[in-house]
Structures are given as structure tokens and as C-alpha cells.
Amino acid sequence: MKIFSLFLLCSFLAWFISNLSETYESRAYFTLNYRNLPDSLLLGKNSNGEIEAKLRTSGFQFLYYKIFKSRMDIDVSQAELFNGEYVLSEDALKKQIDQQLSQNISLLELDRSQLVVDMYQVDTKKIPISAKLDLQLQQNYILDGKVKITPDSVEVKGPKSEIDTIRAINTSLIQLTNVNDDFSNEVTLVFPKGLDNSIFSIGRATVSGKVSKFSEKVFEVPVQVINIPEGYQIKTFPNQVTILCKATIERLKEISASDFEIVADYSQLKGSESSSLFLEVTESPQKVYDVRLEENTVNFVLEQQ
Template sequence: MSIVASFFNNRLKISLRQERAVLLVCTLIALLFWFFVKLSKSYRSEYVFDVIYLLPDEEAFLDNPPAQLNATVEGEGWDLLHFSLFNPRSPLIFDLRDFDLPSLDRRYLIDRLQRKVVASNVRIADLREDLINLSYEKKVSKKVPVRASLDLQFAPEHHLRGAVGIEPDSVELTGPVSLIDPIEQWRTDSTQLEALQKDVQVELPLARPQQEVIQIEPALVTVTVPVETFVEKTFLFVPVLIKNAPDSISIFPSTVKIVCVVGMSHYNEVSATDFTVEADLQGISPR
């Protein structure tokens, strides 16, 4: 009896496995059929096309045109899938070296894009850009001095020892002549340096131009801030000089004390002879 039961159990398991396999195959066939039906319908998809503009070497844009075009592409699912997977990502090129084209309107852009995708059996249904302005003019280069935008805060009894150094002290600007000509200098990004008590050297980026068509070379400069300790130095007997006074007038005291603050590097260079104290008595009557 147990042998018969075991035989029927094994047959039942085999039958269940076969039914599951058949069900799985049927499900896969249904999914493939559904997939083919879906791909045979028409769809729309967003697509980005890269753009390159070729200008004569002596010209520059007044405002950079867009580097990409955002288009709606329409076609059957199969064609859109093939277009997305196998369409070469070569950019759309507008060569302005041989003809003067002040702008690219919507109709012209769609026509150029359609010619690019015609082999893929899809069409350009819509384009986000309405007009691309291509204003450009003569390109020039100009060297201008660099100015450091610094907020310097010193530690107590410390100050600048000399002028702030900038290397290189000038940069080259390149762009359209109407934007470059008025520029007389170029500043670094604003930077704050705190508690300065010794020389500091930092690399600072140059301020970004408001117009992206302006190119700056180099983009970084090295700024050196010379710092030293300042101390008090006292001169006790500096004579007072009298101007416009009668011979009969004398003053008291005839010398004064001067206290100055001087950097340590110049401490021994400063003497009493560097100071003049004058009393101008013109228009003053003795009582």
C-alpha cells in the first residue's frame, strides 16, 4: 500500500511542476505580446541635442547661445527605442564662418533637427526654444591690473609691513570688444583674513565675470600680505620751531616729547630728525 501511495505522490509532484512550467511560459508569451503591442503604438519623448557654434577666430559672441536644444521626439515605440539606444550622439553644428546669420528661428531649428533624425523614422514634434540670438562682434584681448579684495584684521600690535603683493599682477581678458574695452582692472573674490601676526600667502580666484563670454587667464593669483609687529618709540627732546614771531618772544618748553608707532623692521631707521614741530604765531598778539 505504501508503494502505491508513493507512486501517486511522485506523479502528482511531476504534474504540478509541469503545470507551473506551462503557466510560466504562457505568462512570458503574454508579456511579450503585450510588449510588442505597446511598442507598435505612437509615443512622444523628451530628448536633448548638443549644439556647437563655429565662429571665425576673430569674432566673439556677445551672449553665449544655448549649448543644448530640448526637443520632443515622436514615433512608434520601436523607433523611439532604437533612436534612444543607437542614435549617435554627434552634436548639431551651426557653422557661422561662411555666412552671417543673426538668429536661428524655431522653424529653422526644427528643420535642422528633423534632417538629423530622419534616418531613425522619428520626427521632431516640438521644440522648447523659440529663437536663438547669435549676436557677435570683434574679439579682442587686453591686459588689466589685478586688485585684491581683502578684509584684513590684524592681531594686537600688528600691521602691514608694506604693500600687498599680487602675482601675477595683471590678467588677460578676452571677449567682444564692447565688453572688454571699458574694463580698467579686475578684482579677486572678496576674502577675509583674521588675527594676522605674520606674513600670509594665499591663492585667490578672480571674480567671475557677469558676462560668461568674457574669458580670464589665469583664473587664480597668489596674494602675499606682509605683516610685522609694531611697537612704540619715544623721542624726548624734539625742538619746537617758531614761525612769524618777534625776536622778543620765547616759548617754554622749547622741546616736546613725541611718541610714534613703528614697525620692527624700521625701528632703527626712525630718529628725532624725522619730525618737525612748528608753532606759527602769525596773527597772534602777546598779552
């Protein structure tokens, strides 16, 4: 029985292989992979994902197609606009598929006379990224400069009606506490809902910032009076005031009293009999955390020249 079974199995295999080597006509299914989309178009969700083709080839090849579903690349740049739809003609479709089949496979027919590709016109827009940051610094530490976002914008492609309403793209929330050093965090972007037909160029961004220790320094700055009546001069008491500047230690070493300008505008009195003038800081150095006057007013005496 064992010998008989062995011969029976061998006979069946020989018959099976002999039949598979024969040429047949049958149908096979291919998954469609759309490529070469023009920059002004996007592929919609209603595009056909599969096509059926009648082929003439060996049984081995049909067995392969039954086990493994093959993919066909479809070049949609050859599609033509017809009655508001992008269409690949039967000849163009057959030519593309035939070029991807092996030489021993003949394409006889397709299950459709044309392929309608669901594509739609899109606009492109650059949208700034906004960092959603909850930053708590240690005492005597400041954020040295602005928070940096890399990249600072995201490119979106989609229907004009969808993307026109977008003003900014937020990052996911970053919570940092007790910070006393520079930070850099990669985070995901949070895209608005209802943008099913839009595509964004990136999905993540890096939010970073420079943190420095700050100190305070006092400067004595002279008071300048403007809009003095013609033929008069003004003396202020005091003639210079104290200004408190907060900045990094390195920055404070570079700052002097001449970097500040404090102005009192005589025209603010508007004919009143007040003997004091309000002060305003009109010039201050860049890259400082805070500038504060110790006195907001000065007394004055108006003297005729």
C-alpha cells in the same frame, strides 16, 4: 547544430568584411574646431559646430565615422569679411577639410556653399585686481607694507561696450583672524555678471602680506616756527616736543630724532592775540605704522630783535 551555427557565423563575418571592404558613397558628420582666431576677434556662440560631407571611401571608414565622430580644424584666419559677416568660401572650406582626410577618402561635396563664422571685434583692456581682505592681527602686530596681489591685473578681451564699464576685479573674500605671521592665499577672482562675450586671461590670484611685530619709541624733536614777522624772533615753550613712533623693532633701530620735522606756523594766528601755536608733523620716516605728537600746541613769546 553547433557546427552549423559556427559555419553560419563565419560565413556572415566573411560576407560582412567583404562588403565593408567595398567602396561606397555616403555622408559623414564632422565636429568643427575653430582655430587661429586673430587677436582682434573672438568666436561668438552662434558659430556652426558641425558640418556634413559626402565622401567616397571604404565601408570600414564609414563604420568608423558612425561610431566615432571626427573633428575638423577650421582655420578662421582665412575667413573674409562680407556684408558684415566673416565667411569661408566653399573652395577654401573644401581645401581645408580635404587636407585633413586620409588619402583613400575622396571629398565629393559639402552640405553648404560657404561657412559663416560668428566672430566679432574685440578690445583688450588691463584691469587691476582688488583684494577683498578681512584681516585681524594679533595685538602688537602690524601689516608691514601693502598687501601684494600676484598678478596685480587681469587682461580682458571683449566688446568695447562690455569691458568699458569695468574698473576693477575683486577677489573672493579672504578672512584671516589672530594673524601674527606672513600670509599668502590663492583665491578665485569674482567677475561681474553680464560679460557673456568677454574672456579673462586668468581666474585666480595670490594675495600675500608681510606681518611684523611692532613696538613704540619716544623721540624729542625741536619745534621750528615758520612765517615769523620780519624783525621779530620767537621762543616756544617748550622748544622741543615728544613724538611717539610705532614701527617694527628692526625699523625703530634705524630711526633718529633728525628724521622728524615739527613745524608751528605763525601765520595761523591771523592777527589773533593767542599765545599758543598748533604743531604739525611735516616730515617723518617711511615704513612706520603710526606717528603721534604728545602735545599738539606750544606757547610762545614774540620778541623784537
